[in-house]
Amino acid sequence: MGPFDDPVSTAIGTHSSAGSSYLTSSAFCGTCHDVTSPTGLRLEEAFSEWQNSPAAECGQNCQSCHMGPVPGVPVPIDQRPLGRAATVPDVDPQRIPLRRLSDHTFAGPDYSLLPDTEFPHKLDWMYEVDYRQFDQLTPYQQKTLTELRRANRTALRIASEKRYQLLRNAARIAVQAPAWADAGQAIGIRVDVTSITAGHSFPTGFTAERQAWVQITVRDPHGRTIFQSGDLDPNGDLRDEHSYAVEKGKIPFDKYLLNFQNKFTALTTIGTDRSVILSVNRHLQPVNVLRPATGVAASYGRPASFRLAKGSLPPLATMGRTYPVQLPHLAGSYRIDVRLLFRHLPPVLLDRIGTSHLKHLLESVVIDHRQAVIQVGQSAVGNLCSPSDSAALRYLNQRSSSPSAATVETKP
């Protein structure tokens, strides 16, 4: 079964085949990309979000963004590249019709955390031999293993490039800051995140683990940080209620954090909700003890009292925040650096599920990046031209990173 109404496999003598319009519908993707746990928890909602989206309204299906030439950009089927969808042994390629090609990579935020010997391909003999002892392998095994690793690395690199492309087609940031201010003044820096995805919320799917957040740093003329939000704790986690260091009181809670992650929330014994990483109560300071599960949480996935607190950005919506920054009594150029970052899994989750050794493989992808400068003068100078009132606010949206460069930050 395939998307074409005029299959030729019977004519060229392979197997019987038929066209199916179901395969080209969003409903087909929706059979798997809406996940409800047996307890009724709406775990993933890509399909239902799409059904209520601007994309659905104008007839853009999942395939247009996820199977076209540019991940995340809707390309109608009649604008896709033409080519032959298959090569069939002993059949003249001219007999295989030219088709509009679909990309089957299904690039998404996820990537393999396995070594390059394991994924996407592995050879049959590798299941019977300890191939880590390269010297002890036969020449044939050494040769095929080297070829496999090279091919796997190439495939993973192509998949990563598509992943970065998809993510960069999700959202943009805009920064509004005063161009001038007085030393010692309290200013506001406005950061807005706008979804450019008409298809569903950002993030979507496995939203409880996806982190899409704003990292802002303001530095004084000497390069010292005078304000930051969205920076990472010593474990590489955000400074939110899931951070060990925040929980232990070692570093302050990031009260201005703008993070679009949807968090798992469980009912506590005193009737309130609390955000949790896993469905078991393993917080260092269980002030609010979680209500015990009434069923077998292991088989139902989550206890009955679980829900997802939605924080994601709806399609094409804008959400932002004004960061209050107290300037010190020092004149000069202050630099503002703002990034929209995305991470598919937080380090604390890997700790909780016993895979801490994989934390170094987590990467934060830079979706968008802006920089701005505030000229800070002594108060008298500032008052002369009174430039620091709100009328002087202006958009400073020079893109400082080239959109084609793969900007990836690894965990420090």
Ligand code: HEC
């Ligand atoms: C207008 C383009 C567009 C359409 C239409 C669209 N998507 Fe997406 N999709 C994106 C972009 C951009 C991302 C990356 C940002 C994100 O994760 O939200 C994405 C991410 C995803 C992810 C990764 C989620 C995760 O777990 O992190 C899934 C799964 C997905 N889409 C499924 C679908 C399905 C199913 C449909 C149709 C019901 C659909 N998409 C329609 C653009 C689109």
Ligand code: HEC
């Ligand atoms: C038979 C079930 C099934 C169907 C049908 C299906 N998917 Fe998926 N899809 C999955 C599973 C399972 C994953 C892997 C989950 C993961 O990576 O978190 C996945 C992964 C993805 C991803 C990557 C997500 C990530 O986290 O990186 C995208 C994008 C995606 N699917 C889009 C689609 C689209 C578009 C369609 C329809 C053309 C579709 N899927 C149809 C089950 C399905």
